[in-house]
Amino acid sequence: NLAPGKTRDKILKPMRQVQQGIAVSSHLLGYDREFKKPYATERAGFAGGAALIRPELAQPGALLPGNNGLSGGGPDDPGDGQKAMQRDGGERRHLPDSRYARTPFVPAGQSTQMIVGATPENDYQMMAVTQALYENYGLKRVFYSAYVPVNDDSCLPSVTARPPLLREHRLYQADWLLRFYGFKAEELLSEEQPNFNVFLDPKCDWALRHLELFPVEINRASYGELLRVPGMGVKSAQRIVSARKQGGLRFEDLKKMGVVLKRARYFITCKGRMMEGARLDQDYITSCLVGDERRKAWDIENRDSFRQLTLFDDMHLEMPVTDEDHYASVTGSL
Structure with a gap:
C-alpha cells in the first residue's frame, strides 16, 4: 500500500458527503446542475429538516461487483450510503438547509x-x-x-x-x-x-471486435448508433441527425460536418453504399488504421510536445529582450 493513511472508507465517505451536499443544494436552489434544467422530484426526509433529493441518490445501491476497490460483498450487500444510514438510525446527516440554499454547494463538482x-x-x-x-x-x-x-x-x-x-x-x-x-x-x-490496444484507440478497437454491428447507414441510424462509429463525435452525430431531416446525406456532406472519414469510411454507408475503396474486413481495416495510430503513439511516447512539464520548465524558449521590454521595465508597466 503506497498510502497507508488513505483507507477505502476515508476516500469514499467524503465523496458521498459531497455528492449528497450537491444534490441537496441543487434541489433547494431549484436547479439540476448535471442536466442543466429545473428540478422536479419527490421529497425525502433528512436529519435536521425536510429537503429535496433525487431518488437515485437517496438510496445508493452497491457499486460494481468485482475487485475494483469500491464494491460491497455482492449484489445483495448494501452500499456505503445505506450502511451509513443504518449506523445513523436511518437518518442522513448533512449541513443545515439554509447553507445549501444560499449558494451552490461545490459549484464545480x-x-x-x-x-x-x-x-x-x-x-x-x-x-x-x-x-x-x-x-x-x-x-x-x-x-x-x-x-x-x-x-x-x-x-x-x-x-x-x-x-x-x-x-x-x-x-x-x-x-x-x-x-x-x-x-x-x-x-x-x-x-x-x-x-x-497500444496501436488502436479504444473506440476503433471496440468497433473492430464488433464488426457484426456495422456498417451503419448514415441516413437511418439512431443517434446512439452514430456515436459508436469511429471518427464520429458528439457534435458531428448531432449535426447528422439534424441535417438528414432535410434530405439524404452524402459522404461529401459528412466531411463538412466534422466526420473524420479516414476512420469512419470503413464503418458507414450512405444511401446503402460504402465509400469507394472501403470494405468490411477486419484485417484490411486494422492495417489501414494502425499505420496512422502508430505514428501518433510514437509522438506521444517520444516527442517533447507530449512530455509532462515541471514547475520550472521553460520549454527552452529564449526570447530576445526588445526596446519595448526595456521601456516597460523602467516605467513599471511590465
Whole structure:
C-alpha cells in the first residue's frame, strides 16, 4: 500500500458527503446542475429538516461487483450510503438547509485523480473504478496522471522507467467514451483483455471486435448508433441527425460536418453504399488504421510536445529582450 493513511472508507465517505451536499443544494436552489434544467422530484426526509433529493441518490445501491476497490460483498450487500444510514438510525446527516440554499454547494463538482503505472492495476480495473465513481458518486471528472519516478523504493517502478504517457492517453480516450458516448467499461475491456490496444484507440478497437454491428447507414441510424462509429463525435452525430431531416446525406456532406472519414469510411454507408475503396474486413481495416495510430503513439511516447512539464520548465524558449521590454521595465508597466 503506497498510502497507508488513505483507507477505502476515508476516500469514499467524503465523496458521498459531497455528492449528497450537491444534490441537496441543487434541489433547494431549484436547479439540476448535471442536466442543466429545473428540478422536479419527490421529497425525502433528512436529519435536521425536510429537503429535496433525487431518488437515485437517496438510496445508493452497491457499486460494481468485482475487485475494483469500491464494491460491497455482492449484489445483495448494501452500499456505503445505506450502511451509513443504518449506523445513523436511518437518518442522513448533512449541513443545515439554509447553507445549501444560499449558494451552490461545490459549484464545480467533485473530481479525483488516478496515478497510472505506480501500482500493478490493469486498465480494466482502473476503468471499472472510474465507472463506479461516475455512476455511484456523481463525480464530474476522473483525471489520469502517468507516474513519474522520482526516487527508489521497492514498491515503486525503477527511477529509470519512463512515464506511461501512451497508457495515460488511452485511459483519457476511454474515459471520454464512458462520459459522452454511452460505453461501459465491460464493453471496452474484460478480464481476458485487461489492457487497451497500444496501436488502436479504444473506440476503433471496440468497433473492430464488433464488426457484426456495422456498417451503419448514415441516413437511418439512431443517434446512439452514430456515436459508436469511429471518427464520429458528439457534435458531428448531432449535426447528422439534424441535417438528414432535410434530405439524404452524402459522404461529401459528412466531411463538412466534422466526420473524420479516414476512420469512419470503413464503418458507414450512405444511401446503402460504402465509400469507394472501403470494405468490411477486419484485417484490411486494422492495417489501414494502425499505420496512422502508430505514428501518433510514437509522438506521444517520444516527442517533447507530449512530455509532462515541471514547475520550472521553460520549454527552452529564449526570447530576445526588445526596446519595448526595456521601456516597460523602467516605467513599471511590465
